Amino acid sequence: MPNYTYRGITLSIPENDSEYKGYFEAAAEGRLVVKKCSDCGLLRGEPGPGCPWCMSLNWEWQQVSGKGTIYSYQVVAHTVIPSFRDLTPFAIVLVELDEQRGQPTEFDGLRITGNLVDDDFNMEKEENVGIGKRVEAVFQPVEDGFMLPQWRLIDEPDQGFTWSHQVPEG
Amino acid sequence: MAGNPRDKYCIVGVGETEYSRASGRTTRALGAEAIRNAMNDAGLTPDQVDGMLSYHGGDSTPSTSIQYDLGIRPNFYMDCSGGGSSTEALVGLAIGAIEAGMCDVVAIFRSMNGYSNVRIGGTGARASAPIGGLDLMKRPYGLISAVQQFAYTFTRHMAEYGVKSEDLAAIKVAHSIHASNNPKALMKHRVTVDDVVNSRWIIRPVAHLLDCCLETDNATCVIVTSAERARDLKHKPIYIKGVQGRGTKPGGDFHYQHGPISRVAGHYIAPRIFDLAGVKHEDVDITGCYDAFTYTVLLQFEDYGWCEKGEGKDYVTSGIINLGGRRPNNLSGGHLCEGYTHGMNMVIENVRQLRGTVDDYCPGALEGDHTYDYAEGGCRQVRDAKISMNMGWGTPAVGSSLIMGNVLS
Numbered sequence: 001m002p003n004y005t006y007r008g009i010t011l012s013i014p015e016n017d018s019e020y021k022g023y024f025e026a027a028a029e030g031r032l033v034v035k036k037c038s039d040c041g042l043l044r045g046e047p048g049p050g051c052p053w054c055m056s057l058n059w060e061w062q063q064v065s066g067k068g069t070i071y072s073y074q075v076v077a078h079t080v081i082p083s084f085r086d087l088t089p090f091a092i093v094l095v096e097l098d099e100q101r102g103q104p105t106e107f108d109g110l111r112i113t114g115n116l117v118d119d120d121f122n123m124e125k126e127e128n129v130g131i132g133k134r135v136e137a138v139f140q141p142v143e144d145g146f147m148l149p150q151w152r153l154i155d156e157p158d159q160g161f162t163w164s165h166q167v168p169e170g
Numbered sequence: 171m172a173g174n175p176r177d178k179y180c181i182v183g184v185g186e187t188e189y190s191r192a193s194g195r196t197t198r199a200l201g202a203e204a205i206r207n208a209m210n211d212a213g214l215t216p217d218q219v220d221g222m223l224s225y226h227g228g229d230s231t232p233s234t235s236i237q238y239d240l241g242i243r244p245n246f247y248m249d250c251s252g253g254g255s256s257t258e259a260l261v262g263l264a265i266g267a268i269e270a271g272m273c274d275v276v277a278i279f280r281s282m283n284g285y286s287n288v289r290i291g292g293t294g295a296r297a298s299a300p301i302g303g304l305d306l307m308k309r310p311y312g313l314i315s316a317v318q319q320f321a322y323t324f325t326r327h328m329a330e331y332g333v334k335s336e337d338l339a340a341i342k343v344a345h346s347i348h349a350s351n352n353p354k355a356l357m358k359h360r361v362t363v364d365d366v367v368n369s370r371w372i373i374r375p376v377a378h379l380l381d382c383c384l385e386t387d388n389a390t391c392v393i394v395t396s397a398e399r400a401r402d403l404k405h406k407p408i409y410i411k412g413v414q415g416r417g418t419k420p421g422g423d424f425h426y427q428h429g430p431i432s433r434v435a436g437h438y439i440a441p442r443i444f445d446l447a448g449v450k451h452e453d454v455d456i457t458g459c460y461d462a463f464t465y466t467v468l469l470q471f472e473d474y475g476w477c478e479k480g481e482g483k484d485y486v487t488s489g490i491i492n493l494g495g496r497r498p499n500n501l502s503g504g505h506l507c508e509g510y511t512h513g514m515n516m517v518i519e520n521v522r523q524l525r526g527t528v529d530d531y532c533p534g535a536l537e538g539d540h541t542y543d544y545a546e547g548g549c550r551q552v553r554d555a556k557i558s559m560n561m562g563w564g565t566p567a568v569g570s571s572l573i574m575g576n577v578l579s
Contacts, residue, residue, distance in 0.1 A: 074321035077371035163329035165375035
């Protein structure tokens with residue numbers, strides 16, 4: 001893939017990037033994918049070259065539903081990236097996908113980072129972020145041939161452990 | 171445990187530069203000064219130091235340059251990539267190098283213009299460089315700085331265990347009390363819980379400005395040698411009881427994929443260090459628990475077993491960690507108040523505490539004559555401290571620890 005620019009950041013995804021190139025190629029088609037071990041069949045949230053469960057180096061990309069639950073989050077009140085300053089406060093969420101939750105051990109899941117955005121890809125209001133909220137992947141157009149996976153709240157009941165912080169006034 | 175080196179090696183010299191936000195010098199100049207100060211502290215001449223170890227993040231000067239500046243010729247040196255939790259681990263590697271017969275006396279240093287040149291958050295020159303690899307999954311979302319890298323762990327812990335901003339603030343308050351009796355500290359004034367929770371937010375819900383450490387220009391050094399060699403040096407030897415790390419939690423950089431997210435690396439190495447050192451928690455008089463942020467302190471206290479999981483908030487607000495308390499933490503003020511050194515200042519402080527010659531405001535401090543009056547601008551020497559423990563933090567997934575003592579086991 002060529003280089004892309006998003007908010008002044010140059011994203012370099014060379015042809016020999018065996019971890020992330022396929023992820024962003026799929027995103028450019030509006031599909032969320034994770035790696036699946038071709039031997040034991042388990043999915044992994046981080047698209048590394050080997051299977052953390054069986055050490056196999058054989059893998060394939062697998063499309064997932066794109067639905068999940070916020071597992072943890074942070075609200076950026078102060079950013080050190082100048083091109084993000086006009087967005088504060090904004091939420092970065094760690095989303096646990098519906099697929100393979102609690103497998104192969106109870107603490108495991110497929111967890112992916114993104115911003116919590118609204119229907120127009122503006123940052124979602126801080127009071128709407130929380131652990132346990134249901135979300136789905138959406139794909140934010142950046143440049144021709146590149147879309148950034150993001151997360152949007154969906155109208156489903158909270159799931160599992162729920163918590164949110166108190167948003168300061170003003 | 172086979173080959174347990176307990177009490178066979180010592181820290182014999184410690185030294186540092188001024189902590190500032192504008193050193194006006196290179197990391198080479200800073201490094202040379204810190205090593206020289208540690209050598210003078212130990213009473214070592216250049217021909218007696220034959221090992222050098224350093225750690226850096228592409229922001230320092232190699233041993234092979236600084237050796238020239240001090241007339242040292244190492245038989246062994248390594249400049250390792252690493253940040254927080256490296257100090258303790260390199261103490262262990264120095265022991266290994268000496269044990270292997272590669273050298274006899276090792277100077278371990280960290281030199282950084284951590285405020286005026288290369289800042290940890292990746293701002294400045296680094297921010298405009300193209301990103302690739304695993305940064306692709308973070309930076310486009312505005313996730314870059316250290317507190318952000320740790321925040322998923324902090325937030326989830328806060329949610330699961332009901333930690334409040336005021337609990338975290340108690341850590342900054344304690345360290346600021348200690349720093350107020352440290353002439354070297356960058357931030358010497360005492361702060362209150364209100365000061366911390368009313369400082370501006372950085373990352374909600376886990377860090378206000380005053381929950382974050384002070385990026386600092388400085389260099390630091392500790393010198394390791396055998397207990398035998400230590401006998402005819404200047405100070406009472408400070409014995410190394412045990413060292414562990416850098417140990418990790420499952421998943422390493424991708425720790426948030428596996429295991430309880432609110433558990434940190436200390437959980438996995440804690441049993442090993444206490445076993446190796448032959449001490450129990452209640453034997454430890456002072457701690458040096460890495461305070462990149464207030465939250466790193468609370469998590470490590472829990473996972474090293476100073477309290478039950480989830481009770482860190484009670485431990486840090488109980489007074490135990492304050493000067494005059496049962497087991498004070500970060501007596502120099504640590505990263506939150508003395509200055510950010512990637513962990514070495516906390517080891518230096520514990521060496522001085524165990525010697526009984528902490529450099530506070532007591533007129534006879536360096537001769538060990540302390541008032542034990544802990545009022546602001548006074549003493550910070552802990553009475554009769556015999557055992558210390560340092561707990562280094564790299565990330566939620568990376569940690570190390572070091573237990574030292576001033577008497578043989």
